[in-house]
Amino acid sequence: MPTIIEVAALAGVSTATVSRVLSRPEQVSEDTRLRVLAVVRSSGYTPNVAARSLRTLRAAKILLTVPDISNAFFASVIRGAEEAARDAGYSVVVGDTRHDPDVEDQYAEMLSRREVDGLIFLGHRLPASLAPLLSRKGAAAPIVNGCEYSPDLGVPSVHIDNAAASADAIEHLIDLGHRSIGVITGPEISPISRDRLAGAIDAATRAGLRDSLHVRIGDYSAGSAVEQTRDLIAQGVTAIFCFSDEMAMGALSAVGDAGLSCPKDVSVIGFDDLPLARYFQPPLTTIAQPKGMIGRRTVELLVDILRGVESPSQQVTLQHELVIRNSTAPPRSGD
Amino acid sequence: MPTIIEVAALAGVSTATVSRVLSRPEQVSEDTRLRVLAVVRSSGYTPNVAARSLRTLRAAKILLTVPDISNAFFASVIRGAEEAARDAGYSVVVGDTRHDPDVEDQYAEMLSRREVDGLIFLGHRLPASLAPLLSRKGAAAPIVNGCEYSPDLGVPSVHIDNAAASADAIEHLIDLGHRSIGVITGPEISPISRDRLAGAIDAATRAGLRDSLHVRIGDYSAGSAVEQTRDLIAQGVTAIFCFSDEMAMGALSAVGDAGLSCPKDVSVIGFDDLPLARYFQPPLTTIAQPKGMIGRRTVELLVDILRGVESPSQQVTLQHELVIRNSTAPPRSGD
DNA sequence: CGGCTGAATGTAAAGGATTACATGTGAAAT
DNA sequence: ATTTCACATGTAATCCTTTACATTCAGCCG
Numbered sequence: 001m002p003t004i005i006e007v008a009a010l011a012g013v014s015t016a017t018v019s020r021v022l023s024r025p026e027q028v029s030e031d032t033r034l035r036v037l038a039v040v041r042s043s044g045y046t047p048n049v050a051a052r053s054l055r056t057l058r059a060a061k062i063l064l065t066v067p068d069i070s071n072a073f074f075a076s077v078i079r080g081a082e083e084a085a086r087d088a089g090y091s092v093v094v095g096d097t098r099h100d101p102d103v104e105d106q107y108a109e110m111l112s113r114r115e116v117d118g119l120i121f122l123g124h125r126l127p128a129s130l131a132p133l134l135s136r137k138g139a140a141a142p143i144v145n146g147c148e149y150s151p152d153l154g155v156p157s158v159h160i161d162n163a164a165a166s167a168d169a170i171e172h173l174i175d176l177g178h179r180s181i182g183v184i185t186g187p188e189i190s191p192i193s194r195d196r197l198a199g200a201i202d203a204a205t206r207a208g209l210r211d212s213l214h215v216r217i218g219d220y221s222a223g224s225a226v227e228q229t230r231d232l233i234a235q236g237v238t239a240i241f242c243f244s245d246e247m248a249m250g251a252l253s254a255v256g257d258a259g260l261s262c263p264k265d266v267s268v269i270g271f272d273d274l275p276l277a278r279y280f281q282p283p284l285t286t287i288a289q290p291k292g293m294i295g296r297r298t299v300e301l302l303v304d305i306l307r308g309v310e311s312p313s314q315q316v317t318l319q320h321e322l323v324i325r326n327s328t329a330p331p332r333s334g335d
Numbered sequence: 336m337p338t339i340i341e342v343a344a345l346a347g348v349s350t351a352t353v354s355r356v357l358s359r360p361e362q363v364s365e366d367t368r369l370r371v372l373a374v375v376r377s378s379g380y381t382p383n384v385a386a387r388s389l390r391t392l393r394a395a396k397i398l399l400t401v402p403d404i405s406n407a408f409f410a411s412v413i414r415g416a417e418e419a420a421r422d423a424g425y426s427v428v429v430g431d432t433r434h435d436p437d438v439e440d441q442y443a444e445m446l447s448r449r450e451v452d453g454l455i456f457l458g459h460r461l462p463a464s465l466a467p468l469l470s471r472k473g474a475a476a477p478i479v480n481g482c483e484y485s486p487d488l489g490v491p492s493v494h495i496d497n498a499a500a501s502a503d504a505i506e507h508l509i510d511l512g513h514r515s516i517g518v519i520t521g522p523e524i525s526p527i528s529r530d531r532l533a534g535a536i537d538a539a540t541r542a543g544l545r546d547s548l549h550v551r552i553g554d555y556s557a558g559s560a561v562e563q564t565r566d567l568i569a570q571g572v573t574a575i576f577c578f579s580d581e582m583a584m585g586a587l588s589a590v591g592d593a594g595l596s597c598p599k600d601v602s603v604i605g606f607d608d609l610p611l612a613r614y615f616q617p618p619l620t621t622i623a624q625p626k627g628m629i630g631r632r633t634v635e636l637l638v639d640i641l642r643g644v645e646s647p648s649q650q651v652t653l654q655h656e657l658v659i660r661n662s663t664a665p666p667r668s669g670d
Numbered sequence: 671c672g673g674c675t676g677a678a679t680g681t682a683a684a685g686g687a688t689t690a691c692a693t694g695t696g697a698a699a700t
Numbered sequence: 701a702t703t704t705c706a707c708a709t710g711t712a713a714t715c716c717t718t719t720a721c722a723t724t725c726a727g728c729c730g
Contacts, residue, residue: 004688016710032709054686070410075405096413115384252616253618256617340716348679351680354718355678362679385715390685
């Protein structure tokens with residue numbers, strides 16, 4: 001791999017000119033440009049990123065941390081983020097924190113170390129080591145949150161209106177005639193889970209059915225929903241609203257295990273609209289989040305910050321959609 | 336963020352000593368070491384990675400490309416790889432190529448550019464831009480393949496014995512009494528899909544049932560299996576072996592749509608043993624791959640190459656396991 | 671006591687690109 | 701003909717760290 005010095009020698013110009021050809025071609029006369037480009041191509045030269053980033057203090061990289069890479073929901077967000085990053089001339093480094101604060105901190109250090117220019121985190125916890133960065137900077141810190149958010153964090157965020165989405169789900173069930181509804185939430189610490197729960201309770205209250213809601217706590221994983229579903233079935237609910245499609249999958253499994261059938265005996269509604277949701281048995285009614293768009297917008301927000309754009313949009317709210325498939329139906333008895 | 340120069344000044348030593356304290360502490364006297372470390376901590380100094388990597392020509396990063404990040408199978412591989420990388424002092428950059436050769440090439444350039452020290456690719460296609468590197472350095476090129484492999488590529492690889500695993504699945508079905516078996520493969524271009532098909536045909540042939548195998552081509556996605564399953568059901572198969580759990584999910588969905596039930600009318604067996612497989616309806620019989628271990632071993636192999644270890648293990652074969660759950664049973668009629 | 675050894679530390683040269691500033695050139699303006 | 705200006709290009713400093721080599725010094729041996 002040749003260096004810029006060799007390319008310059010081969011093309012009979014200075015290194016400055018080679019650099020300009022590559023980054024500011026308009027400053028170079030056409031014939032010089034063509035000559036240099038020819039050498040670049042024939043020699044297979046590519047600039048050394050370490051040297052470039054040392055000099056420019058930019059890494060052209062964005063770190064995107066997800067709490068659980070095995071969750072298909074995040075996969076779609078990552079895709080959107082990568083596309084938007086590519087458009088803006090950045091590349092995305094994906095980090096899987098496994099919900100582990102230590103790992104989160106480790107990744108966050110990449111930002112302190114300037115290994116990356118900015119951080120997008122999809123969890124709800126802002127790594128402790130970044131607190132100084134956030135409070136210190138007069139200009140906005142290059143940190144953006146996606147999906148989750150905590151108003152008190154002071155970090156720009158992209159998300160849907162979780163309370164409204166959740167209310168939509170509950171209203172759908174109430175409209176179908178359900179009067180005893182189970183809800184399986186995310187972890188108590190998760191702000192969006194709290195929002196969703198608040199939205200569900202609101203909707204039930206508005207319908208005068210506050211007491212018909214049976215709330216159980218899950219952790220977004222299928223396994224956690226199995227247990228809770230058994231419990232809810234014992235309580236006699238006719239419908240279960242899960243705060244993730246994975247949990248809905250666990251719920252469906254538990255419904256089957258109990259010798260019941262969905263949607264005849266129990267309706268199930270999920271959250272996320274994973275690509276696989278349509279292949280659930282029965283195909284899952286769920287709240288669709290604009291996953292790719294969440295990824296895209298977080299990157300755009302971050303890039304704005306990096307470019308020093310005055311960014312008025314601290315909170316971006318995107319549209320959700322209730323996707324009705326076959327896992328919800330009126331309750332058996334009609335009431 | 337202070338530089339090493341400021342730290343050196345504060346501690347009253349040279350930059351060389353600071354550097355040594357951080358990377359070769361045994362070369363420094365204890366009191367100097369403690370003094371420097373105190374300054375490092377109080378100033379919050381962290382070495383600038385760009386400068387370090389420029390100087391050492393090492394990035395301490397491994398690029399791991401996956402063909403489809405939304406496939407949960409790869410998530411587990413990624414986790415194993417990250418753990419092993421952490422152990423070896425590397426960090427992992429995950430790239431989602433979406434099966435797109437252009438994107439693969441783009442990622443591969445990170446290696447040419449020395450942005451990363453090595454590449455692990457989980458697809459079956461070696462980016463064209465790496466051919467020169469490979470031919471020049473042969474097996475010493477810092478490139479390792481996981482899951483898939485092509486003997487002709489000349490790249491070390493970690494995988495299971497796909498033919499044997501596939502044979503196990505077919506034998507399981509034959510043992511149960513199935514005499515008309517559908518197989519939904521991966522894309523024809525995928526070497527492991529070919530291996531699995533060969534293994535399936537072998538097993539059937541050994542049992543004198545070569546003609547009872549009905550082969551359909553899928554692409555590992557649930558959607559592709561839905562169509563093929565309809566077709567296979569029309570052919571009258573009593574069991575379907577899918578080369579991925581996602582396809583098995585599609586198959587189960589199609590079986591249900593056809594008004595049939597699994598395993599009573601049709602047995603289904605998958606491949607991968609995704610975390611969700613146990614929550615399928617019914618819980619899925621499948622071939623478990625040691626996903627985390629595949630990730631771990633690919634990294635270990637790559638690190639060996641990077642360290643210049645004579646690496647005798649060009650092909651690492653790991654153990655698979657047939658996990659029997661409830662989606663397979665004897666055929667209804669007994670034949 | 672001189673010389674040698676080894677441990678601890680310092681000096682300074684890379685490593686490769688970017689870019690502020692300097693220089694040179696030709697054309698337009700006066 | 702002289703000045704001016706814009707454009708094209710070159711020079712060299714700079715980004716920060718690592719490390720080969722040089723230096724210093726204390727302790728030991730003969």
